[in-house]
Amino acid sequence: MIEFNIFYKLAAALGIGFIIGMQRENSYSRNNSRHPAGLCSFSIVSLCGALSCYLGELMESIVPFVTGLVVVGLLLVASHVAYGLSNRGNGGPAGVTTSAALIMIYFLGALCWFNRLLEACILMIILLWLLAVKRQLHEFAKKLSSEDIMATVKFAVISLLILPFLPNHAFGPPGLEVLNPHTIWLFVVFISGIGFVGYVLIKVVGPGKGIWLTGLLGGLASSTALTLNLVGRSRDNEQYAADFTLGIVLSWSVMYVRLYLICVFLVPSLALPLLAPLLVPVVPGLGYALYLKIRESKNHLQKTTDFNNPFKLLPAIKFGLVFTVVMFLANAARVYLGSGALIACSFLGGAAEMDAVAFSLIDMCRKATLENHSLILALLFASLANTITKGGIVYFLGAKAMRRPIIPAVVLICGVTVAMIGVYSVV
Template sequence: MLDLNVFYRLAAAIGIGLIIGMQREHTYSDKDDRHPAGVRTFTLVALVGAISALLSDQMQGLAPFVTGFIVVGMLLMASHISFAIGHRPQEGRPVVSSDGITTSVAVLMVYLLGAVCWYGRLLEACVIVVVMLWVLMAKDQLHSFAQKLSKEDILATVKFAVISALILPFLPNQAFGPPGLEVLNPHTIWLFVVFISGIGFVGYVLIKLVGPGKGIWLTGLLGGLASSTALTLNLAGRSRENEDYASDFTLGIVLSWAVMYVRLYLICIFLSGALAKPLVLPLLLPVVPALGYALFLKIKEVRNHRQKSADFTNPFKLLPAIKFGLVFTAVMFVANAARVYLGSGALLACSFLGGAAEMDAVAFSVIDMNLKSGLGVHELVLALLFASLANTLTKGALVCFLGAKSMRRPIIPAVVLICAVTGALIAFYMGN
């Protein structure tokens, strides 16, 4: 019988070869230049990759696939040798510049993607193609970014790789502590350290790409999606060494606070769709003053037009991240101790203590109690409000104590506005 699935996979491989081939063809500035491959070659190589994988599948061996890969590689090598011989300086013709081995590597990648298509991993193949197209098309931007990096930046990258890829996997992912208080998990604690350092690292990359002003508030938006507490700690600490950008740091921090409420609301309704309506007011109303004040800070910054230093220090500071990781652990331990020893009657106190460290943990806990233990929606809302109040106060204190002096005055109105709205909501729910 005719198996249409076979033709579907081969067609996917052909499509990938066409897309990559057209992109490479478009980069050839001179039509008389010789290059290792064009749109036709890319298409055929993708098809060869899929067919060689098909033959390997039928023969239950890797020989056809490996042979095809070697043949394609040898053809590319022959093409480069022929190109070099045909453009010798003594022939009186200028040496035509090419794109090095980028196209050849792309050909080999397309061969492998053809095989990926044959094995039915079409989504993975599409993702890889998108990444390939971005890398191939962003040549100037990537080279420019690489030239902007200093030795300290590269060293910071190595350090971040060490703490995330070499240390984290070897830490025990097991909770320790007294009975009922098993919250001291080395893997989780170090993950939070990596998280804080990672926010700073990503933010620094954004700053290098789009400039300090835009990079900082983009970091605030992205950091708010991950952890506004970690983002606040990182930006506040960096402001001491980059005080010219204190106003930008303040804007980024306030934006992260606003995004935190939106993220928390989405998490809650994902865990329990029935909470979508009851949590609109308590979790989304504080976003209004946060975004309003962020807009005020931006307008004020635009009007000032203050000259800033072009230098921006590298963000990688491991010791502050470790210190905050320990503080985070201590607060979580105290919050869980209050929950265990004071009982469910101390829910608001426990939520307040837990929110001082991280809102997500409180949200997960109270929603779990709502689904499994019959905790009322009214009590759940109050618990989240008390947690968010403590969280805002904690982050404001972090900015005041760890940030540059010039950040203290502008951050206080943000804390007051958000806490005022949260306090009014607490009074409203406690009165009903």
């Protein structure tokens, strides 16, 4: 009796090999190069990966899979030797990118046999992307300096080697257990990480576009961390002050959108009540960001100064300590002033980080201990404090050239927020 599931898995393996093989064939034709492994080879090897697993199940042995892998490896070695002999003195050795991709295709074929189709497709897309942008990745690697490499190593150390070993529980006086070493260091890593990702964007697309793209991405993660990072960068790269201001204003605007999406995701019934109070302040922020972009668009072509490396751990640690102190004071206000002082607690908490305030308010709303009207006012006061705090950070800690342009952003966003507070206080 025919088992169609077998042919389905074999067809999936064949399709994956076919797609990667097409990319390789296209790459050869564009670069006027050749390699023994093309569309047919990739399709056959992927199919062999699945068939070897099928035979292994029938024989109840791993030998077919291992034998197939060894045969594919030997064929690749033989092809590289033949290529080297036929092109002796006519250039360097053949690259191993296609050979490595062929080995991976063998394993992807095996994944298809075991019905891990989603994983196989995701890995295929990643492989396809790596092969498609190979030249761009090589060019990007050539632009890196030894300082850039060391920055990567340092960031890996603080995020992968230090963070996992810090205790992940809170310390502090009774009722104020908010000093969590893991959370504090995570904020330090977060600030450094935003700067690192932004630096990569700047290297790839240039300072002008890279900085405002960093602002958009940073606003989706944490506008406070983004502001802290770009402010620190501005002192060493003052010629990009306008770009830093643009990135910061964009992150402030995106923060309101992120806050709205978080609230609606956790409590869908809040979609309509929070629509105006959280999305109206986005309009002046984006409008002013557009004004800055138009005003500075011509200057981007004139800026040729190298952009300094982003990794500076000491400022990130200092900002992490400031963040901890503010959070401690906000929680102290909540404990000692009581739940009746909701607006004051939200205002103080928002000065440090909006997400912490939003999650606590949403939790109260889900437990039916907080009305929508009180929730809206608390969120508006928290966002007002957050914008004022970030504006103060830019004005007092950023480059001098950022002081004048940041004031209109603070005034516009805070003005609209205050207007919304007035409307909902009267209602």
